[in-house]
Amino acid sequence: MKFLYLSFIFPPLAGAEPRHNLSVIRRLRERGFEPVIITSPRDYPEAKDLALESLVPEDLRTVRVAWPRHATNKVLARGRQILRVPRNPLEFGGAARLYQAAASEMQARPVSFIYTVHGIGAAHLAGLKLKAATRLPWVAEFRDPWFHNVVARTYLEDFSWRWWSRANLALTRRRTLAVVKNADLIVVESPMHGEYLVRDFAADANRIVPYGMGYEPEYFRGNPALPVEFTRRPVIGFVGYIYYGYEQVVRNMVRALAELERRGHAFTLLSVGDSAGVFAKCAQEEHLESHVPIGRVGLGTALALMQKMDFGFVCRSPDDICNINSKLWEYLAAKLYILGVVPPEGAMARLMAEGNCGRVLPYDVEGMVRGLEQELLDYAAGTRKPPPPEFTQRFSAERMVDALAERLRLMCANASGTASSPQP
Numbered sequence: 001m002k003f004l005y006l007s008f009i010f011p012p013l014a015g016a017e018p019r020h021n022l023s024v025i026r027r028l029r030e031r032g033f034e035p036v037i038i039t040s041p042r043d044y045p046e047a048k049d050l051a052l053e054s055l056v057p058e059d060l061r062t063v064r065v066a067w068p069r070h071a072t073n074k075v076l077a078r079g080r081q082i083l084r085v086p087r088n089p090l091e092f093g094g095a096a097r098l099y100q101a102a103a104s105e106m107q108a109r110p111v112s113f114i115y116t117v118h119g120i121g122a123a124h125l126a127g128l129k130l131k132a133a134t135r136l137p138w139v140a141e142f143r144d145p146w147f148h149n150v151v152a153r154t155y156l157e158d159f160s161w162r163w164w165s166r167a168n169l170a171l172t173r174r175r176t177l178a179v180v181k182n183a184d185l186i187v188v189e190s191p192m193h194g195e196y197l198v199r200d201f202a203a204d205a206n207r208i209v210p211y212g213m214g215y216e217p218e219y220f221r222g223n224p225a226l227p228v229e230f231t232r233r234p235v236i237g238f239v240g241y242i243y244y245g246y247e248q249v250v251r252n253m254v255r256a257l258a259e260l261e262r263r264g265h266a267f268t269l270l271s272v273g274d275s276a277g278v279f280a281k282c283a284q285e286e287h288l289e290s291h292v293p294i295g296r297v298g299l300g301t302a303l304a305l306m307q308k309m310d311f312g313f314v315c316r317s318p319d320d321i322c323n324i325n326s327k328l329w330e331y332l333a334a335k336l337y338i339l340g341v342v343p344p345e346g347a348m349a350r351l352m353a354e355g356n357c358g359r360v361l362p363y364d365v366e367g368m369v370r371g372l373e374q375e376l377l378d379y380a381a382g383t384r385k386p387p388p389p390e391f392t393q394r395f396s397a398e399r400m401v402d403a404l405a406e407r408l409r410l411m412c413a414n415a416s417g418t419a420s421s422p423q424p
Contacts, residue, residue, distance in 0.1 A: 008120045
């Protein structure tokens, strides 16, 4: 069954979403689906992961869309920031280009359904137009919670005029509603995000499919053997990028660890891929000696380092309730116990409690010190156990995709006239 998979963020671009997209299309191919990829130009100016690109099937049809230079012009972006009218971080611009490329492809090669993924908001806007033009079944996958995205909302509030921030929030609400009302299937990162869409946008709960990124077992195979050993155990590690608005959470975590270091506790704080240097700056300010920073590395090296850790650290801002950090899944696959500075009523805390696989730490330094000290004592006593394998295996991509594939088949079976694509 051929389908159109429209996602701007795809290998060789690096990051969690390209890994997820590649995993989804490879697993769906194994189950009889044949995707045609509509995505960004190969020279798009973002970090690349050539090892990830090497896993893309050679016979996969991929259509790369030329992108306007102004969209990545740093001078223009700085000028807009100075004028306090920055672009919406959800990136709605460029939908027309994605639509034209998709429409041309569908005219030449009929498909059974359309699948768009939010890497940038333009993907879903193109999906809206394709749905209206073809009446084909449409799947809209939210890797980002859009209207409920606290990072994007905070950024706009901090760097915009109030009228610009409010206008963008209203625009995001309208576009979220349009996607929710028109998509035949809505894929979300967490069950809680689905609950929010039902509550705030009257979404049909029967059309919502929770599908977390999970982890791809193949990415853990054949990783390089690293000549690195950490003499001070346990190793508390953070792998990834610090999103805007999370800096204070990291600062408090480092302050708490510095206090424990002064009390004589041994450990290593490992940060990997923190290109903004947030951990390094905080460690310097707090005189934390046990911090080991490692810059941006490829996926294989990152996963190899992860397997040398004892605890995986994740964080969200206090208001970021319904999203799940992509690293949490890989920490589980690496058999790490999770230390989460996350909303106690949020999706990540709910997952950690369900699997008994981590501790939710409070946001204040004193509370962090108490929680972390107990974890260090439990580790020294040998009572800290890894997550139960039966729980972790539920989030393997090779298992999770089965439920998605079944919903896709049901969606197509219920749709009329799917044997070929109408002309857009």
